[in-house]
Amino acid sequence: MADHQNIANTARRDWMGLLARAPDDALMELWGAVGTPPGFDWLRSPEVGGVMVRGRTGGTGAPFNLGEMTVTRCSLVLKDGTVGHGYVQGRSKRKAEAAALIDALMQTDAAEDIRDRVITPLSQQMQEAKTARAAKAAATKVEFFTLVRGED
Amino acid sequence: MSAQTQFSGGFDNAPIDAAHAFRAAMTVMARPGEIRLISGAQPPAPLSVAAGTLLLTLCDPETRVHLAGDLDTGTVRQWLTFHTGAPISEAPEADFAVGSWQELGPLSQYRSGTPEYPDRSTTLIVECDDLQQAGAELTGPGIKDTARLSLPNVPALRANAALYPLGCDFFFTSGDRLAALPRSTQIRVEG
């Protein structure tokens, strides 16, 4: 039971994180193509706020406050009682609403469909963008050639 | 009728609802003895509408809240955390404490501020069975001549007023009724 819950939480953490980091346009385009969103009631209507981002001294030591970032969040409940939470980076209330609806639907029978039409293509797009940057970085990696060794 | 969840019962329109409630809270604190009606929150039992609305208005992730006695239920904790982010604390660390007079316990366990920062004190939200403009006679700032308010324990509240400028401040809630007693109010006659 506990393991089952952990696996479910891990999956939910992954899709919520993906939705939080997703570029607005990419998410809204995929979500828009899904069709009419289901009816819902707000538990907490979308609000824009700040989260204080922390770092660690020396990368590994004591925490310190680095600065804030903008985050928009909301929570809603579908007609069947499923609760969805949206936490997204930036100030888009539309994006937060889409993220909360997707979070709710991912806990229902619609999960397979939403995964195929939103989560998977979104994840692929974001991975491609990341890989493209990493490939450019790799091209700037220095290859050293030893010319002279001092002690010889 | 929408589906009820453990997260239901927040403000429908947070900025507007909170502004109305804040105005009422400020008014009753500025005019001890006045009673205002506040609503907007539908908190889980046994929290009253007034106490729930006040908590949603005044609390955020930086205010520690102590839930006294019967109020300290999993449902209340979850509701408060979801809507305000306020951390739940023990009485000595609390910025706000909520409960019945009996369950809130002795006032001495709450912070009464320091001479440099008298504001670093606890505000108690006292849930009452009844709240009337009758009983103890009040004088002091914000009261033209005298005012009356049904207070739970006059000797303890008098001792608190004697600590001024230190001391706790109080909201009294009953159903959707709200009144207040700041530390600056003198309690002249027991009702």
Add this chain to the structure above:
Amino acid sequence: MYVAVKGGEKAIDNAHAWLAEERRGSTDVAELSIAQIREQLSLAVNRVMAEGSLYDPDLAALAIKQARGDLIEAIFLIRAYRTTLPRFGYSNPVETGEMTCDRRISATFKDAPGGQVLGPTFDYTHRLLDFKLAAEGEVPAAPKAQPREETTPHITEFLKGEDIIQDEPACDATPGDLTREPMEFPAGRPLRLQSLTRGDEGFVLGMAYSTQRGYARNHAFVGELRIGKVAVEMDIPELGFAIDIGEVELTECETVNQFKGSKTEPPQFTRGYGLVFGQSERKSIAMALVDRALRWEELGEDNLGAPAQDEEFVLSHADNIQATGFLEHIKLPHYVDFQSELELVRKLRREAEKRITPREAAE
């Protein structure tokens, strides 16, 4: 004498209208979009985010447009905006070891695992004006190579094995937050780092440079500099677990400093740390140098009386919004203050003349 005056509303309205017109400039030239500023002036956007202490590239770009490119004015706008945001909470500390690096270099370890990755740097440019940029044109695509899959470990990790570098043991102490509580001295390292990362780049650079020129010298090498994106994770109470709430670009600099040992510490390498929003390389190196200089007491070094060792001096003057607020307020009307000064100087002057005149008459 006190004279209350009012007026100037019309003049102020008209000044603002003219400001808006001047901001726009000639209408023969196309207007700048927020996206253009965000994409093409990204290092200015980064500076506004770092010193405005709010990570939101679109807002920073808007502030730059509104401020006509005056970055300190733009930072002021961001600082004002961030005070209106409800604080949802604090993130878990970001894992910079997990960073997807666009750039990662070390001045000390040539063969660092993960390699020397230059990234989009100005370092080896000739600093000759490129007149091709004055004309519009296509930019050739940057070359690509096989991307690195695994994360790039911190270079200091490799020194730790030998125990010749000072350790930074993890702890979970809650750091002070200068946006919530007024700073008190001694502030301690977490508050110093918060203050430096949002401090004025010019000020922090100047302080860092002073340590290199010999004011509290602590010979620093850049052990590692990395730029890239890290995920930001926060505990969500209603879920009962942490999720990523976004991703920020950061520049991290760790200096490795020569250290001959002190009364309390053995000879070893010590460290200075810089971490700044965005691609902000100069700022993060400067931050690391100033951080190291401010650690003299903790490391048992002597106080040489250098400005960069004086925590109160550095932290009290690093914030450009505090500084410019106090500096620029002296141009606003001080008629009453000045009137009294004027009376005083006139009076002193009359008295001085009285003292001088009789002597002259006697001569």
